[in-house]
Amino acid sequence: MFNLSHFDCLLETKDIDFTNLKDIIPCFKKILFKEKYTHVVFKGGRGSGKTISVAKFLLLKCFDKKYANTNILALRQYQNSIQDSVKNELELLILKNNLTHYFLIQKQNITHIENNITFIFKGSDEYISSTARQKALQRDKIKGYTNVSFVWIEEAQSISESTLDVLIPTPRVQGLKSRFFYTMNPTIACDPVIKKISLRKNAVILHKNIFDIPKKYQNKNLLEEAEIDKNNVNFEHVWLGKPLLEIQGQPFLNVIETPILEDVFKPVKYLFIDPSFKGSDYTAICVCYKSRNYINVAGFCFRKAWNNCVIDIKNIINEYKVNYCFYEDNCLGDVVNDVFALEDVKLAPITNKENKINRIYRVAYLNSSLLLKSGIKHKIFNDQVRYYESEVSKSSMFNDDAPDALASCLSVMGY
Numbered sequence: 001m002f003n004l005s006h007f008d009c010l011l012e013t014k015d016i017d018f019t020n021l022k023d024i025i026p027c028f029k030k031i032l033f034k035e036k037y038t039h040v041v042f043k044g045g046r047g048s049g050k051t052i053s054v055a056k057f058l059l060l061k062c063f064d065k066k067y068a069n070t071n072i073l074a075l076r077q078y079q080n081s082i083q084d085s086v087k088n089e090l091e092l093l094i095l096k097n098n099l100t101h102y103f104l105i106q107k108q109n110i111t112h113i114e115n116n117i118t119f120i121f122k123g124s125d126e127y128i129s130s131t132a133r134q135k136a137l138q139r140d141k142i143k144g145y146t147n148v149s150f151v152w153i154e155e156a157q158s159i160s161e162s163t164l165d166v167l168i169p170t171p172r173v174q175g176l177k178s179r180f181f182y183t184m185n186p187t188i189a190c191d192p193v194i195k196k197i198s199l200r201k202n203a204v205i206l207h208k209n210i211f212d213i214p215k216k217y218q219n220k221n222l223l224e225e226a227e228i229d230k231n232n233v234n235f236e237h238v239w240l241g242k243p244l245l246e247i248q249g250q251p252f253l254n255v256i257e258t259p260i261l262e263d264v265f266k267p268v269k270y271l272f273i274d275p276s277f278k279g280s281d282y283t284a285i286c287v288c289y290k291s292r293n294y295i296n297v298a299g300f301c302f303r304k305a306w307n308n309c310v311i312d313i314k315n316i317i318n319e320y321k322v323n324y325c326f327y328e329d330n331c332l333g334d335v336v337n338d339v340f341a342l343e344d345v346k347l348a349p350i351t352n353k354e355n356k357i358n359r360i361y362r363v364a365y366l367n368s369s370l371l372l373k374s375g376i377k378h379k380i381f382n383d384q385v386r387y388y389e390s391e392v393s394k395s396s397m398f399n400d401d402a403p404d405a406l407a408s409c410l411s412v413m414g415y
Contacts, residue, residue, distance in 0.1 A: 016063075020097050021056045025217050028053035031204055032181075039203035041156070041182045041193065044241035047210035047222035050183040054152055055089050058119075059099070061150070062112035070149035070173050074121045076158070085121035086154050120145065147173050153193075156184035161192040162351075168196075188361050189243045209240050250389045251364030252403065257374040257382055260296045267291050269320055272409035273313060273327040273347070274401050275306030275336060283309045284381060284405035287320045288413060295410070298373040299381030299402055307339055314343050326350050326412050328404075350412060356404055360388065363407040363415060 024032065028049065031040055042050040061067055074086050090110055094103050104111045110119040151167065153159055159182075168180070182193050197203045210218055210226065226239045236242040269289040276283040282301040289296055300316060302309045306327075317325060327336050329349035337347050352359065372382045384402035 016099070016102075017097070018060065018063075021060050021093070024053045024056050025049045025208075025213050027206065027208055027213070029057075031206060032057040035177065035179070036202055037179070037204045038177055039180045039182075039197050039200050041184070041197050041203070041205040042208070043182075043184050043186055043194070043205065044207045044212075045185060045209040045237075045239040047219050047226070047239075048208045048241075049210075049213055049217055050208070051086065051089060051154065052093075054181050054183055055086060055093055058150060058152065059090065059093055059097075062103075062115060062117045065115055067117055067149045067176070068115040070117055070147045070176075071145060072117065072119045072150045072152065073145055073148050074119055074152045074154065075167070076122075076153070076155055086152070087119070087121050090119060117149075148178055149173050149176055151178065151180045153180070153182045153184075156182035156193050157186045157191060159193055161196070164192065164196055185237070185241050186243060187237070190357065190361075207241060211239075250387060251361055252370070252385045252388060255370045255372055255386055257372045257378075257386075259375075260298065260371060260373045266321075268324070269322045270409055270413050271313075271317060271320070271322040271325045272350075272405050272412065273306065273325075273336070274405035274408065275327060275332065276302075276401065277305060282380070282384075282399055282401040284384075284401035285309075285313055285316055286381075286402070286405040286409040287316065287322060288406070288409045290413075294369045294371045295415075296371050296373065297385075297406060297409075299378055299385065299406065301380040301384065301402055306336060310340060310343055310345075313340075314345055317345060324348070324412075326408070328352055328408060350408065352408060356400065356407075359411065360400070360403045360407045363410045 028042060031037055032053065042048075042054070044050065058072055062072075076085065087110065091105060094100060094105070094110075102113060104113055108121065111117065182197065184191075184193065186194060194205065198205060210222060226235075229235050229239065232238075267289040269287060272286045272288075274284040274286075282303055283306045285300045285302075287298040298320065300312070302312055316322075325345065325347045327347050327349060329336065329351055332349075334349065337349060340347050372378065372385065374382070381402045384399055385406055388400060388403040
């Protein structure tokens with residue numbers, strides 16, 4: 001059993017009614033109040049109470065002087081506006097529990113006035129339309145936050161491995177063990193958060209669904225929705241928290257190949273190069289742009305090293321009038337950029353830290369509106385994409401160069 005006696009005594013001196021805030025779903029409450037757990041993952045389907053349990057706990061902690069003059073970082077991978085954050089959830093709890101006199105609610109932050117504890121709401125990749133460089137700079141800003149006592153990552157299934165690499169080791173509060181909470185419904189079994197946290201000491205991962213929690217905490221309206229959705233193909237993911245069926249096996253198998261028509265509005269076009277070091281692999285080039293509610297993809301594979309494809313790639317850039325060009329710089333550094341600069345081609349390096357299979361399957365799930373450009377010169381690329389799966393034969397058709405380039409290109413686009 002967890003001991004709240006000291007905390008209860010502290011709260012009672014404030015003459016505030018904390019009955020509702022302290023009424024946290026027992027399975028979550030037991031873990032939240034055990035400080036030995038520095039990394040806590042609450043995962044599962046819709047309506048299980050993950051979010052509101054963490055929100056209540058963090059609001060309670062604002063009244064604990066132990067955390068005075070610290071910050072609580074509420075993070076998402078993508079946050080285009082403050083409305084995308086958990087700020088609204090916290091505001092509603094403050095209003096419902098008559099705590100407005102104790103908190104200063106501003107446009108971007110919420111601060112407990114007496115203890116000077118501030119909720120900071122941020123996106124790791126602040127704007128979905130940001131360039132790769134802007135996203136990298138945004139992630140680096142996370143390092144600048146000091147005196148962070150708690151980190152809450154909502155919708156953590158969208159968080160990237162590169163964000164976790166920046167976030168977890170960042171120094172926190174002197175004399176306090178900073179704690180990390182992840183609330184999520186993973187879309188893939190090999191989710192980067194689950195993979196990373198499961199290897200850490202003093203970590204706990206709890207899976208709960210709306211059907212698992214006591215009836216008093218179950219939302220009747222959501223139960224009715226779940227009953228209606230029982231025959232829906234995504235029922236087990238949405239309500240039971242199981243990985244999506246669509247991202248198992250060959251995730252791109254049903255992607256359509258078609259001639260691509262030019263958009264009269266001249267969409268922004270992105271190019272990504274997955275360079276090969278030797279002729280036995282393919283150097284894969286992918287051009288992507290959004291048009292007419294579809295993501296158009298023109299892909300090319302050359303069975304030669306990247307430095308023997310410079311003119312080919314330059315011709316592709318000119319043919320498609322590409323706006324932004326990127327390449328995977330893993331182990332290559334600035335060499336690729338330097339070589340292409342001789343042809344007046346500017347490239348931006350991207351370091352992919354996320355597991356390749358995770359990235360490909362994640363992007364496949366997030367993008368069901370892909371169109372592959374048909375044609376002889378695109379056949380090798382298209383075949384590699386459409387017949388890709390994580391465990392495949394050694395046949396050259398099933399190389400992962402093309403799906404890796406496609407996943408990377410869509411990632412830099414913000415998908």
